[in-house]
Amino acid sequence: MKNGVAELISDRMDTMPAGERRAAHALIASYPVIGLKTVAEFSQAAGVSSPTILRFVARLGFQNYAEFQAALQDELAAQLQSPASRAGLPQPSSRGPAPATVEPTLENIRETFRHVSERQIADMVALLANPKAAVFLIGGRFTDPLARYMAAHLTIIRPNVLHLAGQESNWRDRLIDMGKRDVLLIFDIRRYQESLALFAEKAHHRGVHIVLFTDQWLSPIARFARHVVAGRTAVPSPWDSSAALFVVAETLIGELTRRLETDSARRIGEMEKLR
Amino acid sequence: MKNGVAELISDRMDTMPAGERRAAHALIASYPVIGLKTVAEFSQAAGVSSPTILRFVARLGFQNYAEFQAALQDELAAQLQSPASRAGLPQPSSRGPAPATVEPTLENIRETFRHVSERQIADMVALLANPKAAVFLIGGRFTDPLARYMAAHLTIIRPNVLHLAGQESNWRDRLIDMGKRDVLLIFDIRRYQESLALFAEKAHHRGVHIVLFTDQWLSPIARFARHVVAGRTAVPSPWDSSAALFVVAETLIGELTRRLETDSARRIGEMEKLR
DNA sequence: GCAGCGCTGTATCGAATGTTACGATTTTTG
DNA sequence: CAAAAATCGTAACATTCGATACAGCGCTGC
Numbered sequence: 001m002k003n004g005v006a007e008l009i010s011d012r013m014d015t016m017p018a019g020e021r022r023a024a025h026a027l028i029a030s031y032p033v034i035g036l037k038t039v040a041e042f043s044q045a046a047g048v049s050s051p052t053i054l055r056f057v058a059r060l061g062f063q064n065y066a067e068f069q070a071a072l073q074d075e076l077a078a079q080l081q082s083p084a085s086r087a088g089l090p091q092p093s094s095r096g097p098a099p100a101t102v103e104p105t106l107e108n109i110r111e112t113f114r115h116v117s118e119r120q121i122a123d124m125v126a127l128l129a130n131p132k133a134a135v136f137l138i139g140g141r142f143t144d145p146l147a148r149y150m151a152a153h154l155t156i157i158r159p160n161v162l163h164l165a166g167q168e169s170n171w172r173d174r175l176i177d178m179g180k181r182d183v184l185l186i187f188d189i190r191r192y193q194e195s196l197a198l199f200a201e202k203a204h205h206r207g208v209h210i211v212l213f214t215d216q217w218l219s220p221i222a223r224f225a226r227h228v229v230a231g232r233t234a235v236p237s238p239w240d241s242s243a244a245l246f247v248v249a250e251t252l253i254g255e256l257t258r259r260l261e262t263d264s265a266r267r268i269g270e271m272e273k274l275r
Numbered sequence: 276m277k278n279g280v281a282e283l284i285s286d287r288m289d290t291m292p293a294g295e296r297r298a299a300h301a302l303i304a305s306y307p308v309i310g311l312k313t314v315a316e317f318s319q320a321a322g323v324s325s326p327t328i329l330r331f332v333a334r335l336g337f338q339n340y341a342e343f344q345a346a347l348q349d350e351l352a353a354q355l356q357s358p359a360s361r362a363g364l365p366q367p368s369s370r371g372p373a374p375a376t377v378e379p380t381l382e383n384i385r386e387t388f389r390h391v392s393e394r395q396i397a398d399m400v401a402l403l404a405n406p407k408a409a410v411f412l413i414g415g416r417f418t419d420p421l422a423r424y425m426a427a428h429l430t431i432i433r434p435n436v437l438h439l440a441g442q443e444s445n446w447r448d449r450l451i452d453m454g455k456r457d458v459l460l461i462f463d464i465r466r467y468q469e470s471l472a473l474f475a476e477k478a479h480h481r482g483v484h485i486v487l488f489t490d491q492w493l494s495p496i497a498r499f500a501r502h503v504v505a506g507r508t509a510v511p512s513p514w515d516s517s518a519a520l521f522v523v524a525e526t527l528i529g530e531l532t533r534r535l536e537t538d539s540a541r542r543i544g545e546m547e548k549l550r
Numbered sequence: 551g552c553a554g555c556g557c558t559g560t561a562t563c564g565a566a567t568g569t570t571a572c573g574a575t576t577t578t579t580g
Numbered sequence: 581c582a583a584a585a586a587t588c589g590t591a592a593c594a595t596t597c598g599a600t601a602c603a604g605c606g607c608t609g610c
């Protein structure tokens with residue numbers, strides 16, 4: 001199985017330091033076009049420095065950047081040669097009037113999970129599984145409901161969950177409660193909100209673990225994030241679709257619940273009594 | 276439309292000298308990968324010299340080779356974005372990090388849309404398209420974020436949108452504003468919340484059009500609803516999945532936006548000014 | 551709390567690349 | 581058939597790019 005730079009990445013992503021992981025995310029987010037550009041452009045898109053990009057490709061096993069690009073090009077050539085590269089693919093639309101946005105949404109979800117490794121999910125779940133670490137959630141204009149949705153579930157299976165709502169000043173005041181062991185889940189898709197980025201930066205400086213849910217173009221917050229989930233959002237509609245991120249959120253909730261099974265079962269039992 | 280380097284080539288191929296035509300053929304033969312490599316490699320593959328390649332791209336209208344490559348890359352990025360870009364990437368089954376809940380979720384979405392006719396969607400969109408009819412949204416414990424998500428979008432494309440939040444007493448007071456022409460969108464999956472059912476009943480008696488988003492077992496509110504969307508929620512997890520309803524909500528938002536295109540465009544324009 | 555390690559960014563250097571000038575050769579035209 | 585125009589390749593040039601050394605920093609382990 002010599003094939004696939006993408007596979008190489010998702011295999012080794014877990015063993016990478018933070019900066020190189022950002023490079024990996026940037027590459028996978030818009031695969032593989034970014035990798036065909038210059039190191040400088042790549043580094044800028046990933047929010048890291050040029051040497052980090054080079055170390056990243058070195059870790060993938062390439063001797064130099066040119067060799068890495070050649071691999072991408074070969075892969076691309078093979079891909080475009082195959083018959084699938086035609087414009088109007090016969091959609092396997094089983095039946096049904098399913099509006100034009102549904103199939104793309106399904107594909108977005110699949111594609112998103114293709115770029116999220118099991119290990120990554122496990123890591124995020126592990127982060128959230130520590131009941132002593134507080135969990136804060138926040139989202140942007142359209143994504144805050146996702147944060148709420150996740151918060152609604154998390155609150156049930158573990159303590160110390162807080163959704164940051166309302167005025168921006170409210171968030172800021174909460175910064176004081178955030179410490180090194182705590183986790184901040186941020187939902188931010190374009191147009192990225194500056195206020196969120198500012199908040200994320202401050203939280204980052206306090207040592208908070210940031211988990212970012214964003215789109216494939218990566219919110220600037222990715223710079224500060226320990227984990228980044230890049231969901232596909234493109235659909236034939238004036239709006240971006242957050243469905244992929246929604247499903248990722250549900251997945252995390254499910255996995256976390258399984259992991260905390262015994263603890264949360266007891267917790268839920270107690271809650272029932274309190275009604 | 277600013278389309279296609281390939282088209283540019285076949286347009287001007289006739290007016291090209293022999294050497295440049297060889298370059299054109301080489302590029303089209305393995306489009307566009309050759310063009311992403313260096314001038315030297317390109318020239319060698321085409322059997323001409325480097326300057327000829329440069330003259331070739333100049334004739335296509337590009338200022339320099341970099342600009343030419345950028346055009347190819349953009350084209351490639353656009354192409355890989357939407358259609359099934361799977362060939363080179365890890366195959367769905369070969370490498371399935373996708374946790375056990377994802378496939379069922381996808382199937383839930385498909386199944387849900389199998390039971391929602393285009394006509395039904397059109398009817399609901401028509402209901403929501405009347406700007407004079409107020410739209411109220413409300414949801415249950417876990418589904419209220421869906422209501423919020425939808426409200427966040429609706430607020431932008433039309434006036435008179437209100438998400439009913441907070442204390443139950445707040446909702447009740449809003450009943451007085453609801454009339455025969457108005458629409459109430461309710462999200463309610465099991466366990467169905469009694470307070471929602473009560474509220475729905477009262478609204479129903481005031482003649483409000485109720486649109487219900489529920490699960491396949493149908494909330495009792497279905498009795499009062501003019502439209503019912505029954506989303507599949509079953510996943511191998513302790514929780515139910517609201518992903519299918521989420522996608523339906525996004526679909527409605529998209530369709531409604533399209534329908535209100537002219538109106539909402541003007542509205543959005545005005546909103547931008549107010550920033 | 552301190553020392554050691556690993557990671558990352560800045561600055562610099564060398565190399566490879568794109569670009570241009572010029573002359574050889576072919577093609578076109580009177 | 582001759583002269584002029586155009587095309588193309590060789591070679592030198594300048595620029596940009598990739599690569600490397602080094603120092604600052606945070607983190608980990610003792």
